[in-house]
Amino acid sequence: MADTKEKGFDDVFAVNPDENNIIATLSDPQTHCAVTIESSRNGMILFTANSFTKDHMNFVRTDGIGYPHEGVAMEPMILPKPGREKDFSEMTIKKDQPVSYAIKYHLNF
Numbered sequence: 001m002a003d004t005k006e007k008g009f010d011d012v013f014a015v016n017p018d019e020n021n022i023i024a025t026l027s028d029p030q031t032h033c034a035v036t037i038e039s040s041r042n043g044m045i046l047f048t049a050n051s052f053t054k055d056h057m058n059f060v061r062t063d064g065i066g067y068p069h070e071g072v073a074m075e076p077m078i079l080p081k082p083g084r085e086k087d088f089s090e091m092t093i094k095k096d097q098p099v100s101y102a103i104k105y106h107l108n109f
Helices: none
Strands: 009-014 022-027 036-039 043-047 072-077 103-108
Touching: 022 072, 036 072
Parallel strands: none
Antiparallel strands: 009 043, 022 036, 036 103, 043 072
């Protein structure tokens, strides 16, 4: 975990998709609810809603009161190639070259 003033996650992780392009699973051991993310991308941002407060949120269930870390976002992304020279070739879309990416979120309740 990064040392953020909010004391939560707001970090980028390098990931390696498995043979099914699964890069992450977030699960709750009490309810057995889970979300699995499928993507061919090699990075993921994990953010835990560090700045949720009653001043910034409008939650119906809690009478408009939000609490830090009440939510989480997991966002696949493409990381630049490592090395001394900045290589963004995998992140560059060339003119007239169609590109397609898919991100799938599998929910389990």
